[in-house]
Amino acid sequence: MTHDKTAQDKRALHELTIHAALEGMRSGEFTSVQLTQALLDRIAAVDGNVKAYLRVTAEKALAQAEKADRRRAAGDDAPLLGAPLAIKDVLATSGVETTCGSRILQGFMPPYTATAVARLNDAGMVMLGKTNTDEFAMGSSTENSAFFTTHNPWDFDRVPGGSSGGSAAAVAADEALGALGTDTGGSVRQPAALCGVVGLKPSYGRVSRFGLIAYGSSLDQIGTLTKDVRDAALLLNVIAGSDPLDSTCLETPAPDYTAALTGDVRGLRIGLPDEYFIDGMQPEVEASVRQAVAELERLGAEVVRISLPNTDKALPVYYLAATAEASANLARYDGVRFGYSAGADSMFENIRRTRGEGFGAEVKRRIMLGTYALSAGYYDAYYLKAQQVRTLIKRDFEQAFTQVDVIAAPTSPTTAFRIGEKVDDPIQMYLTDIFTISANLAGVCAVSVPCGFDKANLPIGMQLIGPHLGEETILRAADAYERATDWQRHAPALTGRAS
Amino acid sequence: MHLTQEEVRHVAELAKLRLTEAEVRQYAAQLSAILDYAERIQEVDTSSVPPTPYVLGLENVMRDDEPQPGLDNEAALSNAPDSANGFFRVRAVFEE
Numbered sequence A: 001m002t003h004d005k006t007a008q009d010k011r012a013l014h015e016l017t018i019h020a021a022l023e024g025m026r027s028g029e030f031t032s033v034q035l036t037q038a039l040l041d042r043i044a045a046v047d048g049n050v051k052a053y054l055r056v057t058a059e060k061a062l063a064q065a066e067k068a069d070r071r072r073a074a075g076d077d078a079p080l081l082g083a084p085l086a087i088k089d090v091l092a093t094s095g096v097e098t099t100c101g102s103r104i105l106q107g108f109m110p111p112y113t114a115t116a117v118a119r120l121n122d123a124g125m126v127m128l129g130k131t132n133t134d135e136f137a138m139g140s141s142t143e144n145s146a147f148f149t150t151h152n153p154w155d156f157d158r159v160p161g162g163s164s165g166g167s168a169a170a171v172a173a174d175e176a177l178g179a180l181g182t183d184t185g186g187s188v189r190q191p192a193a194l195c196g197v198v199g200l201k202p203s204y205g206r207v208s209r210f211g212l213i214a215y216g217s218s219l220d221q222i223g224t225l226t227k228d229v230r231d232a233a234l235l236l237n238v239i240a241g242s243d244p245l246d247s248t249c250l251e252t253p254a255p256d257y258t259a260a261l262t263g264d265v266r267g268l269r270i271g272l273p274d275e276y277f278i279d280g281m282q283p284e285v286e287a288s289v290r291q292a293v294a295e296l297e298r299l300g301a302e303v304v305r306i307s308l309p310n311t312d313k314a315l316p317v318y319y320l321a322a323t324a325e326a327s328a329n330l331a332r333y334d335g336v337r338f339g340y341s342a343g344a345d346s347m348f349e350n351i352r353r354t355r356g357e358g359f360g361a362e363v364k365r366r367i368m369l370g371t372y373a374l375s376a377g378y379y380d381a382y383y384l385k386a387q388q389v390r391t392l393i394k395r396d397f398e399q400a401f402t403q404v405d406v407i408a409a410p411t412s413p414t415t416a417f418r419i420g421e422k423v424d425d426p427i428q429m430y431l432t433d434i435f436t437i438s439a440n441l442a443g444v445c446a447v448s449v450p451c452g453f454d455k456a457n458l459p460i461g462m463q464l465i466g467p468h469l470g471e472e473t474i475l476r477a478a479d480a481y482e483r484a485t486d487w488q489r490h491a492p493a494l495t496g497r498a499s
Numbered sequence B: 001m002h003l004t005q006e007e008v009r010h011v012a013e014l015a016k017l018r019l020t021e022a023e024v025r026q027y028a029a030q031l032s033a034i035l036d037y038a039e040r041i042q043e044v045d046t047s048s049v050p051p052t053p054y055v056l057g058l059e060n061v062m063r064d065d066e067p068q069p070g071l072d073n074e075a076a077l078s079n080a081p082d083s084a085n086g087f088f089r090v091r092a093v094f095e096e
Helices: A018-026 A032-050 A058-073 A115-122 A165-172 A189-195 A229-239 A283-298 A311-332 A347-358 A361-374 A379-403 A426-433 A437-442 A471-484 B005-014 B021-043 B073-077
Strands: A053-056 A084-088 A126-131 A178-182 A198-201 A222-226 A269-273 A302-306 A406-410 A445-453 A459-466
Touching: A018 A032, A018 A229, A032 A053, A032 A058, A032 A084, A032 A126, A053 A165, A058 A126, A084 A115, A084 A165, A115 A126, A115 A178, A115 A229, A126 A165, A165 A178, A165 A189, A165 A222, A178 A229, A189 A198, A189 A222, A189 A445, A189 A459, A198 A229, A198 A471, A222 A229, A229 A445, A229 A471, A269 A283, A269 A379, A283 A302, A283 A406, A283 A445, A283 A459, A283 A471, A302 A379, A311 A361, A311 A379, A311 A426, A311 A437, A311 B021, A361 A379, A361 B005, A361 B021, A379 A406, A379 A437, A379 B021, A406 A471, A426 B021, A445 A471, A459 A471, B005 B021
Parallel strands: A084 A126, A084 A178, A269 A302, A269 A406
Antiparallel strands: A053 A126, A178 A222, A198 A222, A198 A445, A406 A459, A445 A459
């Protein structure tokens, strides 16, 4: 059964948002050590069923919490001082095993830390652990993790979405106050929608990718999974901004995103694209998103019907472009410098066997597809053609954003599907990302916010897409919607068939 | 688009992936289906459309060339499956 958190006199520490927890620590109500221990206790109580974490770094977390408490006692008030968060296991963390959910990186101890994580550390984060992911972030359900599948906190028989399913489930089940994920084709937004949390994918170039172990370099972007929009803004404040270690990270200074959360959407022009309301989507999803848009209209926004005519080409473009990039990026796993080595007698046989044995089925499938798209005789018809159609998809958005400020759409065509339901049919699995991949191809920003439940009490997400570097606008709209509704206050059942 | 098992073996060799016979059969069918689905981009007229390999259009991002500490030898080798005398150790590249 769903229960309303506001019905309780006082929230338990693990149920707090980041901003509420920071207030509690500032006022001396509790310490970071107490808060961190509450989260570790919560993980111990529920993660056996949810399986959000690949590894929990309890000792390091408590040491960081003690340090945060000492800093606060000395007068420090860093933006995330003492806040316990989770990190997706595709982000390099010095001295903490980082596997990308792959056998080929089992035991890998990164010699450096991803810039986004280093910035959270500097801001006072307590890292609770590394969360489960589809192998190398390739997937929509965490079922491609080499280690185990994460269970959706709303129904353990269902997937949490993916690839950042561990981060989304951890936040939904109150096993972290917030988390970092990564989004190459929807991997932050889709699991956020399926787990009933807020998922922000910033614009390409907004957040440094240094230490994000690469999948599709022209599409990858680090994003946030949080309990509300204000927390997304707080985390983006810390991770956004230029980095000498990533030349594709923009020099444009990052504003204070919390300042954009005015609650005022009067006059905001919201586009509803015809192509995002299609046959085959779950009727409750369409109804909830249309109702959410009507709510924004009631708050003073203006709704405009728009068209993004090349939307139905986005999925094939993505699966040619992203896999081509993946086939090049994953060439580094050769059993020489790091990771698994098969131990074969000759150099090339060892590379073939290391990769054949070390990678899982979906990663091999995508490397094969990308290698084929780039190979002699097929390059023009597949890779180059896909990049040309990508231009048209990008132009669709540029055209739309001359008419509107924000585009509203469903995040996922359905609510959480059953574990095992789509594993044997790659195309059916790929179709779960049909509404999210265009934003990556165009490099624009987007956020998913909870906007209702279906008959089975599974969460539904609305996606608000903004122009490149339009984060303030989409966060303002998402926050205004969140203030007017109470979807984010429902807690998941934490029941169902856990394996 | 129909990919033969022979073509799948060729692509696997390009990608340096050892596949089992079962994987070759499975990928022949699945990659054919995915490429069929991707055929819909062929109908788009792109005769005067430039490609977008990445969205920012930044070129030649420059910074001052100042030496910075990098990974030391020990850290660089710390994850190596095999090393000797401060080097990565591999099997002979040329076979006799």
